Amino acid sequence: MTTLTGTFAVNEAGQPINDHFTVVYTPVAQKVAVDYDTSNLTPAQQATVDVQDGQLDGVTDATYDTATGDKIVKAVPGYTFTIKDASGKSVVSDATKSFDLTTVDGAFALNPAGKLVNDHFTVVYTPVKQTVAVDYDTSNLNETQTSQVKAPTTATITGKTDALNATAAGDTTVKAVPGYTFTVTDASGKPVVENSEKNFDLTKVPGQFAVNANGLLKNPSYNVVYTPELQQQTVNVTFPASANRANETGTVVNKSVTGQDFTVTDLSSYNVDGYTMLVDGTPATSIAAEATDTTANGLNKTDSKPQLHTVTFVANIN
Structure with a gap:
């Protein structure tokens, strides 16, 4: 106070003209x-979170519940967030609901x-783990085909919200099976791969x-369906000369x-009078029921490796 200009002057009554000073403190603005x-986020994840730095406005020693400014930390679907103060102390951890910073003590x-x-x-926002089911629909297959x-009875692939499919882990491979094609569709029914x-x-x-x-995941599942491919039986027939019939090679007799x-x-x-038919060297007039092979024929209408049987004849002895 010794820097103030003035004197201890008194009025006519002998009293100090300025008998006191009043001091008022004002808290200054704080940010x-x-x-x-x-x-920690990829560009795609940053685009989804879509946040910008902000600030809380207040005055010295005022409690946070009086603050204005960017006080709401928003929740982002598919993410949790953690808030820490300057000392590294957690204010909230793994939150999934928007948080009001004015509620901080x-x-x-x-x-x-x-x-x-x-x-x-x-x-800090953290993308949560996501799981996509890979469902194998075998309802169109018989017991042998199954x-x-x-x-697999259950299969999944895992990743994190907004992470590229290229980062997925788990049952990521749909396996080819000889004699079958498969088609994979997404949850909307859109083909991902067909007849592979x-x-x-x-x-x-x-x-x-x-x-x-x-x-919720926009694509929560893939559906895999296997389709059995065409298989054929063929015969090579060698007739006796007396039958006066042209021999046959690779004639399809069953599908x-x-x-x-x-x-x-x-x-x-194919019977010829006076002769006994031999199928693969054994007397018969038919081919017994037979399991198919697993030749990969795709969508072809002919079998690239049919199951071939040989028909010949032996003269009967009277």
Whole structure:
């Protein structure tokens, strides 16, 4: 006070003209930064979270419940978030609901140097684990076909919200099975691959583990269906000269699909009077029921390696 200009002057009554000073302290404006650290997120994840740094506004020593500014940390479907103060103490962990920073117990307090004790909050979003079912539908297959396909009863691929499918782990390979094609569709029924005879890697599917506004996966499942391929029986027929019939090579006499046995194939139309028919060297007039092979024929209408039988004749002895 010794720097003030003036004197201890008195009025006519002998009283000090200025008998007191009044001192009023005013808290100054304070700003606590709200920093969003997205360095752990991919560009796609950053685009979904879509946050910018902000600040809480208040005055010295006022409690946070008086603060204005960017006080709401928003929830993002498919993500949790953690908030820490400047000391590294967690304010909230793994939150899935929006959080109001004015509910934090604390104030715009200063240290002896006049600096804010807590000059910032740090918010970190973490994408949550996502699981996509890989459903193998074998309802169109018989028991034999089901045993050949050996489809898993349960299969899943895993990733994190908005991560690319290329990062998926788990049962990512749909295996090819000889004698079958397979088609994979997504949850909307859109084909991912059709009529494939080669192993298919689900990490090659374009896209990501995207979620909707409710945090649910937009594509929660893939559906895999195996289809048995065409299989054929053929015969080579060598007639006796007296039959006056042209020999046959590779004549298709029966059709089926992988895993579905050929039924008995009647060859009686090849009978020659006075001769006994031999099928694969054994007297017979038919081919017994026979399991199909597993030749990979794709969508072809002929079997590239049919199951061949030989028909010959031996003269009867009277």
